[in-house]
Amino acid sequence: MIGTEAITQQSTHEQKLDLLAEVAVKVGLGLQSGQELLMTASLDALPLGRRITEQAYRAGASLVTTLYSDDAATLMRYQFAPDSSFDHAAKWLYDGMGAAFKSGAARLAIAGGNPSLLSNQDPAKVGRANRAVSEAYRPALELITRHAINWTIVASATPAWAAATFPDDAPEVALAKLWDAIFQTTRINSDDPVAAWKTHDADLHRRAALLNEKRYAALQYRGPGTDFRLGLADDHLWLGGGTTAGNGLYCIPNMPTEEVFTTPHKDRADGTVTATKPLSHQGTMIEGIHVRFEKGRIVEARASRGQEVLQRLIDTDDGARRLGEVALVPHSSPIAASGILFLNTLFDENAASHIALGQAYSSCLREGDKLTPEQLAAKGANDSLIHVDWMIGSGELDIDGITAAGVAEPLMRQGEWA
Ligand code: ZN
Ligand code: ZN
Numbered sequence: 448m449i450g451t452e453a454i455t456q457q458s459t460h461e462q463k464l465d466l467l468a469e470v471a472v473k474v475g476l477g478l479q480s481g482q483e484l485l486m487t488a489s490l491d492a493l494p495l496g497r498r499i500t501e502q503a504y505r506a507g508a509s510l511v512t513t514l515y516s517d518d519a520a521t522l523m524r525y526q527f528a529p530d531s532s533f534d535h536a537a538k539w540l541y542d543g544m545g546a547a548f549k550s551g552a553a554r555l556a557i558a559g560g561n562p563s564l565l566s567n568q569d570p571a572k573v574g575r576a577n578r579a580v581s582e583a584y585r586p587a588l589e590l591i592t593r594h595a596i597n598w599t600i601v602a603s604a605t606p607a608w609a610a611a612t613f614p615d616d617a618p619e620v621a622l623a624k625l626w627d628a629i630f631q632t633t634r635i636n637s638d639d640p641v642a643a644w645k646t647h648d649a650d651l652h653r654r655a656a657l658l659n660e661k662r663y664a665a666l667q668y669r670g671p672g673t674d675f676r677l678g679l680a681d682d683h684l685w686l687g688g689g690t691t692a693g694n695g696l697y698c699i700p701n702m703p704t705e706e707v708f709t710t711p712h713k714d715r716a717d718g719t720v721t722a723t724k725p726l727s728h729q730g731t732m733i734e735g736i737h738v739r740f741e742k743g744r745i746v747e748a749r750a751s752r753g754q755e756v757l758q759r760l761i762d763t764d765d766g767a768r769r770l771g772e773v774a775l776v777p778h779s780s781p782i783a784a785s786g787i788l789f790l791n792t793l794f795d796e797n798a799a800s801h802i803a804l805g806q807a808y809s810s811c812l813r814e815g816d817k818l819t820p821e822q823l824a825a826k827g828a829n830d831s832l833i834h835v836d837w838m839i840g841s842g843e844l845d846i847d848g849i850t851a852a853g854v855a856e857p858l859m860r861q862g863e864w865a
Contacts, residue, residue, distance in 0.1 A: 460626065463626075463630050463635050463636075464494060464495060464498050465498050465502070466635050466640055467495065467498070467601065467629070467630065467633060467635050468495060468498035468499040468501070468502040469502045470633065470634075470635065470640050470641060470644065470702070471499055471502070471555065471599060471601040471702060472499060472502040472503050472506050472555075473502075473506060473641065474640075474641055474644045474645075474699060474702075475555075475599035475601060475698065475699050475700075475702045476553050476555055476597055476598070476599045476698055477553075477597050477689075477696045477697045477698040477699075478503055478506050478507070478508060478553050478597070478696075479507070479553075479597075479696055480506065480507025480508075481507055481509050482507075482508060482509065482551060482552065482553050482696075483508065483509050483510045483511075483512070483547065483550070483551060483552035483553070484503045484508050484510070484511045484512070484552060484553050484554075484555060485512050485513075485514075485544060485547045485548075485552045485553070485554050485555070486499065486500070486511065486512070486513040486514070486554075486555045486556070486557065487513070487514045487515075487516070487555075487556050487557065488513060488514075488515055488516075488556075488557035488603070489515065489516050489517070489518065489557070489559065489560050489603075489605060490515050490516070490517050490518075491518070491559070491560075491603070491605035491606060491607065492557045492559055492603035492605060493515070494603070495557055495601075495603040496513055496515070496557060496603075499511075499555065499557070499601075500513065512547075512552075514540075518560065518561055518564055518607065521564065521565075522564070522565075522568075524576075525565070525568045525569070525572060530572075533572045533575040533576045533579070534575055534579050535579055536576075536579035536580045536582070536583035536584075537583065538583040540583075541580075541583040541584040541586070541587050542583075542586070542587070544584075544587045545586050545587035545590065548587060548590045548591075548595065548596050549590070551596075551694065552596070553596060553597045553598060553696070553698075554591060554596060554597075554598035554599075555598065555599055555600075555601070556598075556599075556600045556601075557600075557601060557602065557603050558600050558601070558602045558603075558791060558793045559602045559603040559604060559605045559608050559791070560605065560607070560608065560730070561605070561607030561608060561611065561730065562608060562611050562727035562730070562732065562790035562791060563607075563611055563727070563730065563731070563732060563790075564607070564730035565729065565730030565731055566730065566731050566732060568730075570731065570755045570756050570759060571759070573729065573730070573731060573756070574756070574759040574760070574763075577729050578763060578832065581763070581832040581833060582832065585832065592806060592808055592809065592810075592834075593693065593809055593810065593816050594690055594692045594693060594700075594808075594810045594816065595692065595693040595694065595816075596692055596693065596694050596696075597692045597694060597696040597697070597698035598692075598698060598700055599698055599699060599700050599701065599702060600700065600701050600702065600793055601633070601702045602629055602633075602702075602791065602793055602794070603629075604622055604625035604626045604629055606618060606621075606622060608625065608790070608791065609621035609622040609624070609625040611790050612624075612625055612787060612788070612789055612790055613625065628785055628787055628789070628794075631781065631785065632703045632781050632782050632785065632794065632797075633702050633703050634647065634703075644699070647688070648688040648689050648699060649688075650688075651687030651688035651704070651705075651706075651707060652687060652688050652689075654685075654687055654707045654864075655685040655686055655687040655688075655707045656685075658685040658707060658709075658775075658848075659684060659685050661848055661850070661856075662850075662851065663679060663848035663849055663850060663856075663858075664678065664679060664849055664850065664851045664853075665677060665678045665679060665715065665848075665849040666679070666773065666846055666847065666848060666849065666858070667846065667847040667849055667855060668718075668720070668839070668844060668845070668846050669844070669845045669846075669847075670721075670723075670839075670841060670843045670844035670845065671721065671841075671843055672719065672720075672721030672737060673718075673719060673720050673721050673839060673844065674718050674719055675716070675717070675718035675719060675720045675740070676715075676716070676717050676718055676849075677711050677712075677715065677716050677770070677773055677802070678711065678712040678714075678715025678716070678827070679709060679710070679711055679712060679715075679773070679827075680709070680710040680711060680712045680713075680807070680811075680812060680826050680827035680828055681712070681826040681827055682812050682813040682814075682815075682826055683709045683710050683711075683811060683812060683813075683827075684709060684710075684810075684811050684812055684813055684815070685707050685708070685709045685811075686707065686708060686709065686808075686810065686811055687704075687706060687707035687708065688704065690810065693816065701793060701797070703781070703782060703793070703794065703797050704797055705776050705777075705780040705781070705782060705797040705798075706774040706775065706776045706796065706797055706801075707774065707775050708772055708773060708774035708775070708808075708811065709772075709773060709774075709811045710771065710772065710773075710807045710808060710811040710812055710815075710827070710828050710829075711770045711771075711772070711773045711802070711807075711827070711829075712743065712827030713743050713766070713769040713770065713771075713807070713824075713827050713828065713829035714742055714743035714744075714769075714827065715742070715743055715827065716740040716742075716743045716744075716769070716770055717740055717741060717742065717743075718739070718740060719737065719738070719739045719740075720737070720738055720739075720740070720802070720839055721736070721737045721839070722735070722736035722737070722837050722838055722839055723799055723838050723839055723840060723841040723844075724788060724795055724798070724799060724837075724838040725752075725788070725790070726753075726792075726835070726836075726837045726838070727790045727791065727792070728753075728756065728760065728835055731753055731756045732752060732753055732790070733750050733752065733753035733754075733756055733757050733760075734750060734751050734752040734753060735749070735750055735751030735752060736748070736749070736750045736757060736837060737749045737750070743769050743770070744768050744769055745761055745768040745769075745804075748761055760804070760833065760835060761804065763805075763831065763832050763833050764831055764832055764833075765831075766805055766806065766829050766830045766831025766832075766833075767804055767805050767831045767832070767833050768804070769804070769805075769829045769831070770802050770803065770804060770829060771803050771804065771805045771806045771807035771808070771828070771829040771831065771834055772801075772802065772803035772807065772808065772811075772834070772836065773801075773802050773803075774796065774800060774801050774802070774803075774836070775800050775840075775846070775858070775859065776796075776797055776798065776799055776800050776801070776840060777859070777862065777863050777864055778799070778840065778841065778842045778844075778861070778862025778863055779862075779863060780797060780798055782794055782795075782797045782798040783798040783799060785798075792836050795838055796836040796838065798838070798840075799838040799839070799840030799841065799862075800838075800839060800840030800844060800846070800859070800862075801836045801837060801838045801839060801840060802836070802837065802839060803834055803835060803836040803837070804831070804833060804834070804835045804837070805829065805831035805832070805833035805834040805835055806829065806830065806831045806832070806833065806834040807823070807828040807829045807830070809823055809828060811828075812826055812828060815828070840862060841862055842861055842862040843861060843862065844859065844861070844862050845857070845859060845860055845861065846858045846859040
């Protein structure tokens with residue numbers, strides 16, 4: 448009996464992996480027959496990478512190209528490379544990615560790296576390397592943030608991520624728990640995952656439409672360590688769920704996704720904000736973030752752990768001290784309900800209301816994709832090399848919508864939609 452059960456569980460996992468790949472390609476990416484796919488993944492995500500490759504070809508992909516990265520090789524750079532290495536990025540590679548997007552390729556990223564990979568490395572080197580990548584990747588990334596092409600991010604459980612998320616469990620147990628959580632929150636456990644995603648997508652669109660009718664001028668946040676007023680950008684547009692990309696293909700950019708989000712005004716944030724979850728940023732952990740904003744700008748920033756990384760992050764450029772995204776997520780989202788701190792933004796940002804430092808999404812402004820950088824800035828959209836989400840929502844957070852006339856309306860109470 449034990450043998451049979453083991454085989455059943457084994458095939459169930461394989462089937463779920465295949466379903467996740469199918470949903471990622473068909474629902475997340477909306478891959479079109481004949482379209483190229485550019486995928487990035489860590490070597491630890493090889494099984495899912497292969498499933499996605501198969502599903503993409505089955506859906507008619509003309510060519511699937513995957514760039515695999517290796518954590519051990521990444522660490523060797525910090526151990527052995529000359530100091531000048533850390534101001535360098537493979538620009539030719541990012542230019543090539545941009546060329547692929549321009550020639551019609553879709554983009555899929557498999558997330559799931561070790562959240563603490565670079566925690567013991569020199570923060571100055573980590574910061575320089577990140578900056579070099581941000582600069583080199585910017586032209587290609589802009590096609591993503593403008594939704595010029597269809598793209599999505601899905602996650603694969605990996606041993607290092609599982610160990611960080613479930614430190615008290617044996618490695619195989621931790622890995623199985625993390626896969627379970629991924630399947631649950633990406634709706635793979637439902638009878639018909641594709642149908643479940645369509646329903647969920649429609650719900651998010653409905654919520655965004657309601658907020659767009661309201662046209663709030665600002666949001667007022669109140670919670671433990673948070674007393675904060677955030678103005679919204681002129682002509683802001685709330686989005687949630689899937690979107691039709693510039694190439695006409697419908698994609699759902701994040702799997703999972705539970706947020707409705709828009710562009711705040713870069714000059715209109717005032718007050719104090721305390722993060723409710725640690726932030727894993729490019730392999731380092733930042734905990735206990737507490738910042739004060741004045742006229743949109745962070746004027747004081749503290750963290751109980753990773754203070755130096757936080758400081759370097761907000762010193763990246765002027766826009767790194769300002770907000771580029773505001774997102775609302777109910778405290779009862781399936782990810783919050785799992786009670787798991789994933790240490791991965793794709794999951795944790797969908798467990799709690801959050802704000803993001805840095806680059807704004809032009810698609811969160813009316814006709815935003817047609818505006819010049821100057822026109823975007825005039826409406827309040829922020830510009831930066833970085834975009835880093837951090838979680839400020841909890842079961843204790845109240846949010847009011849402030850109308851243009853200055854009237855406060857309850858929007859969320861104790862973390863739930865009012
Ligand atoms: Zn977000
Ligand atoms: Zn974000």
